[in-house]
Amino acid sequence: MKSVPLHSRLTTLLLKSFTIILFFAFSISSYSQDVDAARQTEGRKLFKSLCTSCHKLDKKLVGPALGKVEERRENDWLKSWIKNNAEFQKVNADAAEAAEFDTSAMTAFPQLSDKQIDDILYYTTVGDPPKPGVVNEIGAGASTGSDGSPKWLIYILAAAIIVAFLIIASLLKTISELKGAPKTPGAIASLGEVWEGFKQNTFLKVLCTIFGLLIGAYVLFGTLFKVGVDEGYMPLQEIAFSHKIHAGDNKIDCQYCHSSAKHSKTSGIPSVNVCMNCHKNISEVSEDTKVEWDGVTYGKAELDKEIEKVYAAAGWDAEELEYTGVEKPIKWIRVHNLPDFVYFNHSQHVTVAGLKCQKCHGPVEEMDEMRQFSPLTMGWCIDCHKDTKVDLKDNEYYAKIHKELAKKYNVDQVTIAQLGGKECGKCHY
Numbered sequence: 001m002k003s004v005p006l007h008s009r010l011t012t013l014l015l016k017s018f019t020i021i022l023f024f025a026f027s028i029s030s031y032s033q034d035v036d037a038a039r040q041t042e043g044r045k046l047f048k049s050l051c052t053s054c055h056k057l058d059k060k061l062v063g064p065a066l067g068k069v070e071e072r073r074e075n076d077w078l079k080s081w082i083k084n085n086a087e088f089q090k091v092n093a094d095a096a097e098a099a100e101f102d103t104s105a106m107t108a109f110p111q112l113s114d115k116q117i118d119d120i121l122y123y124t125t126v127g128d129p130p131k132p133g134v135v136n137e138i139g140a141g142a143s144t145g146s147d148g149s150p151k152w153l154i155y156i157l158a159a160a161i162i163v164a165f166l167i168i169a170s171l172l173k174t175i176s177e178l179k180g181a182p183k184t185p186g187a188i189a190s191l192g193e194v195w196e197g198f199k200q201n202t203f204l205k206v207l208c209t210i211f212g213l214l215i216g217a218y219v220l221f222g223t224l225f226k227v228g229v230d231e232g233y234m235p236l237q238e239i240a241f242s243h244k245i246h247a248g249d250n251k252i253d254c255q256y257c258h259s260s261a262k263h264s265k266t267s268g269i270p271s272v273n274v275c276m277n278c279h280k281n282i283s284e285v286s287e288d289t290k291v292e293w294d295g296v297t298y299g300k301a302e303l304d305k306e307i308e309k310v311y312a313a314a315g316w317d318a319e320e321l322e323y324t325g326v327e328k329p330i331k332w333i334r335v336h337n338l339p340d341f342v343y344f345n346h347s348q349h350v351t352v353a354g355l356k357c358q359k360c361h362g363p364v365e366e367m368d369e370m371r372q373f374s375p376l377t378m379g380w381c382i383d384c385h386k387d388t389k390v391d392l393k394d395n396e397y398y399a400k401i402h403k404e405l406a407k408k409y410n411v412d413q414v415t416i417a418q419l420g421g422k423e424c425g426k427c428h429y
Contacts, residue, residue, distance in 0.1 A: 036126070043123025046116055048387040050109065053356050057127055059363050063106065066124045079117050084108040228339070234371035235333040240293045240306045241370075245285075248365035254357045261346040261357075269332055272314045279310055283318055292368045335370050336361075343427050353416075354391065359384075378427075385421035389413045 057067040069078065080088045081095060085106050089096040112120075199205075246252045255261055260268035284304045291298040298306075311318055315327040338344055349355045357364060362373025374380060390413065392398050398419075405414045420426060 039119050039122045040126055043119035045387050046120050047123050049389055069124050070121050083110050229375050230372050231375040234369050236294055238331050239309050242291045242368045243364045244368050262351045263347050265345045267346050275310050276314050335372055385416040388416045
């Protein structure tokens, strides 16, 4: 029998050891992520289709923020509230007290099973998987990592990598000694010996090269996919207009100013005449009004000057209470801007679909300075179409189509995507 050189045997052992460690680590990771991802995906789907019109995870919308709500209420209490809060209030004093915080009646969901509610509550605990480099405010607690996996799994993976490098260092030391290098005490060679052993091992060179290329490709494509995504864009406007004061404190409906959103492709920028409908009689703010603007807190004196800018734009003489005819248009800076090759119709979403403005623009009623809340990417839109179910109430036109598609896809209720919401021609023409 032909003997195999010890150098080759050690290299083979190195390959097998490294493969076993990686297989073990990724097997644990895949199993954990599959179990967590299944509940997270189902809970997210239900939350997006049933809850997002009134709730967010991290901020108050119409209703309270629901992030980690199970830390504030028991599971059975939440199930009773979700299934029929009106009936629950009659038999539970705590529920009746909770209802007093908001005059809006919550929709009952008796059709939801206990498992579906548990999935929704699980999603409110772990939240969405964060983007690379972004901390998940809901899920990144003491027990979970950035991808929703438990932290003990991250520790195991880190330990596996450390063990792998120790094995590699030990084997390289042995190889170096067999080739004539002086023996050194201890199981692990010095860094110099490790480097010499690495230079003589072609397998490790190839492995590190492949690993480096994969990491480089991941970073490159991650960077390229962020080009043109202006999430968080918040330009400084000419006038310190606070949506928090107007839409939040004063409860002015969004469509009072953006009146074309319900019947037009665009939402429209209100003319200064719309501002003057109120500000003919409101020339100053109350004493305790505060606005955070460009990192500075504006008080009454500064905000009264902002109203004067509106008067100058409209040509309004606040002393004589008449228009002078000398106008100076306000130069608003556009915040939300889709590419020219994308077709988006506000009326289709606001009037036909019945979506609230906050669905895309976030909690505008809490913003002093307007910013782009959502990424407005194609993937973000398609995810919404996949999660949103078609409302067929009093709509005979869709009834027949829905019946046929429901049978085709074997579902109870068809989503926008199944109705054609993923067709390229719907948004690109």
